[in-house]
Amino acid sequence: MYLASMHQYLTTEPNSSSLFFPPNSVSLSLTQTQASLAELQNSFFVLSLIRFIIPRVHPSLSGIEKMEDYLQYMRTLRTQMTEVEDQATKLSAQQQIHLTTIRNVERDLDFVKNETKRVIEEKDRIMKEKGLICSQILEKQRKITSLELDSSTLNQTLDLMQHERVTQSTKLLEKSSYYTKVAGDIITELKDQQGWIIANECSFLDTENGLVGNNITREICETEESQGNIMKSLLMKFDAAKAELDQVVQMKYNLVLENSKIKHAMELVKGKLNEYKVSMVDV
Numbered sequence: 001m002y003l004a005s006m007h008q009y010l011t012t013e014p015n016s017s018s019l020f021f022p023p024n025s026v027s028l029s030l031t032q033t034q035a036s037l038a039e040l041q042n043s044f045f046v047l048s049l050i051r052f053i054i055p056r057v058h059p060s061l062s063g064i065e066k067m068e069d070y071l072q073y074m075r076t077l078r079t080q081m082t083e084v085e086d087q088a089t090k091l092s093a094q095q096q097i098h099l100t101t102i103r104n105v106e107r108d109l110d111f112v113k114n115e116t117k118r119v120i121e122e123k124d125r126i127m128k129e130k131g132l133i134c135s136q137i138l139e140k141q142r143k144i145t146s147l148e149l150d151s152s153t154l155n156q157t158l159d160l161m162q163h164e165r166v167t168q169s170t171k172l173l174e175k176s177s178y179y180t181k182v183a184g185d186i187i188t189e190l191k192d193q194q195g196w197i198i199a200n201e202c203s204f205l206d207t208e209n210g211l212v213g214n215n216i217t218r219e220i221c222e223t224e225e226s227q228g229n230i231m232k233s234l235l236m237k238f239d240a241a242k243a244e245l246d247q248v249v250q251m252k253y254n255l256v257l258e259n260s261k262i263k264h265a266m267e268l269v270k271g272k273l274n275e276y277k278v279s280m281v282d283v
Contacts, residue, residue, distance in 0.1 A: 144273065151269045158262050165255050172252060179245055 147269055147273050151266070151273065154262060154266050154269060158259070158266065161255070161259055161262060165252075165259060168252060168255060172249070176245065179242070
């Protein structure tokens with residue numbers, strides 16, 4: 001009875017095949033496609049069962065028309081199964097493509113992570129080098145400041161020594177002029193006294209009075225002794241002046257030597273300043 005009702009329903013409903021093969025049941029996912037394929041297989045099994053059971057239960061339904069309907073249902077079933085299998089194959093290929101894409105993306109992500117780690121390490125290294133360079137720059141700036149201070153002090157000392165040298169040179173010139181004048185005066189006075197002595201000796205030798213001559217001779221001796229003392233005094237003064245002049249000349253030489261040393265030190269300081277400036281520019 002149940003099978004007869006089912007056969008009547010299948011023959012009277014032209015769209016009854018949609019009960020077993022709903023066209024909208026095909027999904028875009030592989031799991032749903034496999035479920036649809038299983039459902040179609042179940043429908044194929046049911047139709048096969050109907051095909052072999054109904055003619056035995058109702059012999060009147062085993063005509064040619066009924067068989068054509070069954071064959072049409074079978075063709076429709078096979079067509080839908082083929083379509084579902086094709087769609088399943090396409091979905092499987094798409095799934096494989098998606099899996100390959102996902103693996104590629106994962107590899108890219110791993111590469112990006114490694115690159116990010118490397119960049120962070122490189123950044124840390126650069127920051128350390130930057131700190132070291134900043135420390136070196138500060139140290140060189142402190143050295144430059146110290147050298148500039150030393151240079152300023154040396155410049156002031158050099159200015160003072162140059163001023164002192166000018167002062168000493170002026171004093172030396174004044175003393176040299178004075179001692180030259182004194183030496184000239186002494187020589188002139190000595191020449192005058194020698195001329196006077198020679199003239200007096202000649203006049204005193206011509207006199208006839210021996211006593212007067214003796215007195216004059218005695219006076220001449222006393223005068224010569226006095227002149228000798230004056231000469232000794234003048235020579236002592238001259239030697240003292242000469243010694244003082246030599247001392248002043250030695251002081252001048254020492255001053256020039258000290259000035260040369262200071263200039264050499266200044267050149268060294270300037271050279272070091274230039275070297276530090278070049279190294280700062282390189283940094």
